[in-house]
Amino acid sequence: QVRLVESGGGSVQSGGSVRLSCTASGWTDSRYCMGWFRQVPKKEVEAVGMIDNDGLTIYADSVQGRFTISQDNSKNTVYLQMANLKPEDTATYICALGDTYASTSAGYNCSLHPYDIGHWGVGTQVTVSS
Numbered sequence: 001q002v003r004l005v006e007s008g009g010g011s012v013q014s015g016g017s018v019r020l021s022c023t024a025s026g027w028t029d030s031r032y033c034m035g036w037f038r039q040v041p042k043k044e045v046e047a048v049g050m051i052d053n054d055g056l057t058i059y060a061d062s063v064q065g066r067f068t069i070s071q072d073n074s075k076n077t078v079y080l081q082m083a084n085l086k087p088e089d090t091a092t093y094i095c096a097l098g099d100t101y102a103s104t105s106a107g108y109n110c111s112l113h114p115y116d117i118g119h120w121g122v123g124t125q126v127t128v129s130s
Helices: none
Strands: 003-008 010-013 018-025 033-039 046-052 057-059 067-072 077-082 091-098 101-104 107-110 117-120 124-129
Touching: 003 091, 003 124, 018 033, 018 091, 018 124, 033 067, 033 077, 046 067, 046 077, 046 091, 046 107, 057 067, 057 107
Parallel strands: 010 124
Antiparallel strands: 003 018, 018 077, 033 046, 033 091, 046 057, 067 077, 091 117, 091 124, 101 107
């Protein structure tokens, strides 16, 4: 059974930084797309970014240049480093795992569509105050 466990999050002031971690267990395929989505109440889940087993990353336009996804394969862990945070980044950040690729404006990358995600974490809250 695949399990995703997130850590990190909390409250930060506008312009600050936060790092989230997500550790996966139970995934047996060497190929994967793993990363983050976010959601605020009464809105649809929104992609943040993904990284694949080769380290190829893709980001949503809203976070490009401010957020960085990295991984430690020895720990089965993916990180989301968020910098220059804005109040509109306030959301529940949810770890996501799948294996679907798609053609994007940035090339052939991990899909950022939520329906291509096979496994989800429970989420961790990030609150950015102005």
